[in-house]
Amino acid sequence: MQENAREILKKYYGYTEFRKGQKEIIDSILEGKDTFAIMPTGGGKSLCYQIPAVMLEGLTLVISPLISLMKDQVDSLNSLGISAGVINSTQSINEVKDTIYRAAQGELKLLYVAPERLDVESFYRLLQTLNVSQIAIDEAHCASQWGHDFRLSYRAIAPFLERFHPRPVVSAFTATATVEVKEDVVKILGLKEPNTFITGFDRQNLSFSVIKNENKNDFILKYLEDNKDKSGIIYAATRKEVDNVYIRLQKKGYSVGRYHAGMSDNERQESQEQFLYDDIKIMVATNAFGMGIDKSNVRFVIHYNMPKNIEAYYQEAGRAGRDGESGECILLFGPRDTMLQKFFIEQTVFTEERKINEYRKLQAMVDYCHTTRCLRKYILEYFGERNVQDKCDNCGSCKNDGEIVDITIDAQKIFSCIYRMKEKYGVTMAAEVLRGSKNQKVLNLEFDKLSTYGIMKNYTIKGIKDLINTLIAEEYLTLTEEEFAVVKLRNKAVEVLKNKQKVMQKVYKRKEKVKVDNSLFDKLREVRKIIAQREAVPPYIVFADSSLKEMSEIVPLNREEMLNIKGVGEKKFEKYGEEFLQVLIHYNNEHKVRNIEDKVVEEAAVDKEKKIPSHVSTYNMLKEGKSLEEIVQHRGIKRDTVKEHIMRCGLEGLEIDWNIFIPKKYEELILEKIKEVGCERLKPIKELLPDDVDYNAIKAVLCKYKNAN
Numbered sequence: 001m002q003e004n005a006r007e008i009l010k011k012y013y014g015y016t017e018f019r020k021g022q023k024e025i026i027d028s029i030l031e032g033k034d035t036f037a038i039m040p041t042g043g044g045k046s047l048c049y050q051i052p053a054v055m056l057e058g059l060t061l062v063i064s065p066l067i068s069l070m071k072d073q074v075d076s077l078n079s080l081g082i083s084a085g086v087i088n089s090t091q092s093i094n095e096v097k098d099t100i101y102r103a104a105q106g107e108l109k110l111l112y113v114a115p116e117r118l119d120v121e122s123f124y125r126l127l128q129t130l131n132v133s134q135i136a137i138d139e140a141h142c143a144s145q146w147g148h149d150f151r152l153s154y155r156a157i158a159p160f161l162e163r164f165h166p167r168p169v170v171s172a173f174t175a176t177a178t179v180e181v182k183e184d185v186v187k188i189l190g191l192k193e194p195n196t197f198i199t200g201f202d203r204q205n206l207s208f209s210v211i212k213n214e215n216k217n218d219f220i221l222k223y224l225e226d227n228k229d230k231s232g233i234i235y236a237a238t239r240k241e242v243d244n245v246y247i248r249l250q251k252k253g254y255s256v257g258r259y260h261a262g263m264s265d266n267e268r269q270e271s272q273e274q275f276l277y278d279d280i281k282i283m284v285a286t287n288a289f290g291m292g293i294d295k296s297n298v299r300f301v302i303h304y305n306m307p308k309n310i311e312a313y314y315q316e317a318g319r320a321g322r323d324g325e326s327g328e329c330i331l332l333f334g335p336r337d338t339m340l341q342k343f344f345i346e347q348t349v350f351t352e353e354r355k356i357n358e359y360r361k362l363q364a365m366v367d368y369c370h371t372t373r374c375l376r377k378y379i380l381e382y383f384g385e386r387n388v389q390d391k392c393d394n395c396g397s398c399k400n401d402g403e404i405v406d407i408t409i410d411a412q413k414i415f416s417c418i419y420r421m422k423e424k425y426g427v428t429m430a431a432e433v434l435r436g437s438k439n440q441k442v443l444n445l446e447f448d449k450l451s452t453y454g455i456m457k458n459y460t461i462k463g464i465k466d467l468i469n470t471l472i473a474e475e476y477l478t479l480t481e482e483e484f485a486v487v488k489l490r491n492k493a494v495e496v497l498k499n500k501q502k503v504m505q506k507v508y509k510r511k512e513k514v515k516v517d518n519s520l521f522d523k524l525r526e527v528r529k530i531i532a533q534r535e536a537v538p539p540y541i542v543f544a545d546s547s548l549k550e551m552s553e554i555v556p557l558n559r560e561e562m563l564n565i566k567g568v569g570e571k572k573f574e575k576y577g578e579e580f581l582q583v584l585i586h587y588n589n590e591h592k593v594r595n596i597e598d599k600v601v602e603e604a605a606v607d608k609e610k611k612i613p614s615h616v617s618t619y620n621m622l623k624e625g626k627s628l629e630e631i632v633q634h635r636g637i638k639r640d641t642v643k644e645h646i647m648r649c650g651l652e653g654l655e656i657d658w659n660i661f662i663p664k665k666y667e668e669l670i671l672e673k674i675k676e677v678g679c680e681r682l683k684p685i686k687e688l689l690p691d692d693v694d695y696n697a698i699k700a701v702l703c704k705y706k707n708a709n
């Protein structure tokens with residue numbers, strides 16, 4: 001009987017509940033309706049076309065813009081037990097042929113390609129011979145020139161779809177789409193009366209904060225000190241700034257890498273891989289880094305500089321916490337940031353109209369940095385959401401129970417000064433007049449004659465500017481949209497001047513961080529790192545941080561309990577479950593974190609009487625002369641698990657017969673390929689071998705010949 005979507009969610013992905021919108025999107029695709037889904041980063045888009053891919057007969061073609069992203073998805077699907085392949089321009093002819101062969105044999109459920117591939121006629125002809133039931137388009141906003149990652153090759157998609165008779169169901173996904181981009185995408189991709197789903201932009205697991213008036217470098221050092229071992233990205237606006245922050249952190253001994261367009265392709269590639277594989281914890285980068293980074297366990301994203309607009313900010317910050325675990329998004333604001341972004345806009349060849357639009361977006365970003373209202377609400381309303389709660393309790397404004405103070409008098413001073421300056425000057429000039437500056441320009445314009453000259457002497461220029469910026473963000477004042485923006489009064493300010501309204505502001509207090517015990521989580525991470533190295537995949541492909549976190553909280557002690565952990569499906573349990581169980585059981589024995597009945601312990605994968613690990617029990621049986629089949633029968637575990645146990649003992653140094661893992665006919669070939677590419681990493685070796693040679697075979701050959709030498 002065919003499994004339903006929920007069963008597949010549980011069996012392969014190890015999740016029990018669909019996230020918001022997922023079920024509806026899947027149903028729409030299964031009904032054969034073109035489907036357009038707009039979900040925030042980390043909202044779980046991939047699963048929305050992957051589950052239909054498993055359920056529909058035939059092949060799902062996935063069009064995706066970036067090679068690194070595709071590779072990651074394919075690794076991840078294969079580790080879940082869903083067969084997927086990728087064809088891209090970096091592969092050898094043999095690799096491409098091999099994937100095509102597997103697709104033609106009906107072995108693949110999903111095939112990932114870049115849009116450029118659609119122009120290749122032979123590829124189209126190949127697809128005609130296959131049963132393509134769904135075409136899924138990832139990062140659909142790339143089709144629109146108003147989107148921020150426009151790709152010309154996305155224009156080839158619509159004519160390509162037109163050639164299919166019958167036409168497969170088409171699904172399209174994006175995280176960012178303003179109204180204009182949304183309409184553009186539907187038109188350009190040629191979606192047919194699509195069901196459109198917008199699941200909302202909120203990412204509840206992310207906290208947002210803005211840090212002002214603080215030394216950025218000191219802040220980062222202190223933050224990293226408090227958050228050792230966490231993986232995160234620090235974005236800076238220019239290459240130079242990236243290099244400076246990178247060198248500073250490196251000197252302090254942090255595990256850090258960098259990424260910007262000034263580095264060579266190889267350097268960038270290497271740096272990115274190190275980050276994905278958790279070999280470095282912190283990435284300092286310009287905005288060149290990110291699209292296609294699917295790393296799910298990024299715990300923080302710090303912006304060293306303010307980005308150009310809220311769209312860019314939300315996308316970059318959104319790279320934190322994709323696994324659903326908490327993530328921190330911190331923006332370090334400095335007044336120079338606004339100047340820098342204005343400079344960038346001026347450097348462009350945009351039309352005047354487009355420039356004005358960019359200035360408007362920039363101002364919304366500046367306002368975000370100065371508002372004292374809920375930051376989440378601010379972002380969500382920017383994206384057009386309505387009826388957003390006033391407080392989220394998870395942003396800098398809501399969490400900090402600062403004191404509300406009445407600043408009406410200061411606000412009135414500022415407003416009347418701007419009024420007296422005839423609303424013709426910028427923020428700095430207003431601040432200088434209020435402070436009583438002897439600046440030549442101030443004197444030339446005779447602003448020292450104004451009654452408001454020097455009425456805020458007790459403030460610094462910076463303090464006054466901060467206050468003015470807050471009043472802009474709170475919509476008392478407004479700035480014109482141009483390079484040298486002029487500050488003007490809004491109606492709300494006039495009300496304040498007439499004493500009809502008060503101005504209140506929140507003044508923040510600092511909070512100390514509470515330290516938590518992460519020792520079990522750290523141990524599980526170590527196991528994950530070992531497995532990831534062994535299998536040549538990034539650690540988060542083995543298990544997401546959220547799964548390890550849940551394991552460390554619930555401490556499952558047997559298979560059944562383990563399968564209840566979010567993200568642990570059957571296939572993954574078979575592959576890795578035992579290794580994690582060992583650590584959990586051992587930890588529990590030492591710390592008695594769970595008060596469990598004997599029965600559970602008996603079921604657990606430990607030979608209780610002898611108190612030896614499960615894989616060693618298997619090994620002992622083998623040494624007693626039992627065959628693999630006998631061990632399977634006796635222990636009631638799968639053949640693959642028995643082999644995993646034996647492999648593990650071998651890797652731990654016990655004597656085993658490596659030949660049980662090595663298909664005789666390939667032994668020579670494997671050796672040859674090892675000599676060809678070296679034995680640093682398994683994946684390059686595997687890629688040169690036929691598909692039926694698995695990683696265990698390669699490991700076994702490596703060990704056999706190492707021991708023989």
Ligand code: ADP
Nearest residue numbers: 015017018019041042043044045046047322323
């Ligand atoms: P997106 O492409 O929307 O940015 P992904 O598809 O990469 O997001 O999903 C982000 C993370 O959320 C992944 O680790 C994925 O396994 C997880 N996820 C997706 N759906 C669910 C669900 N229903 N329950 C729990 N986790 C989920």
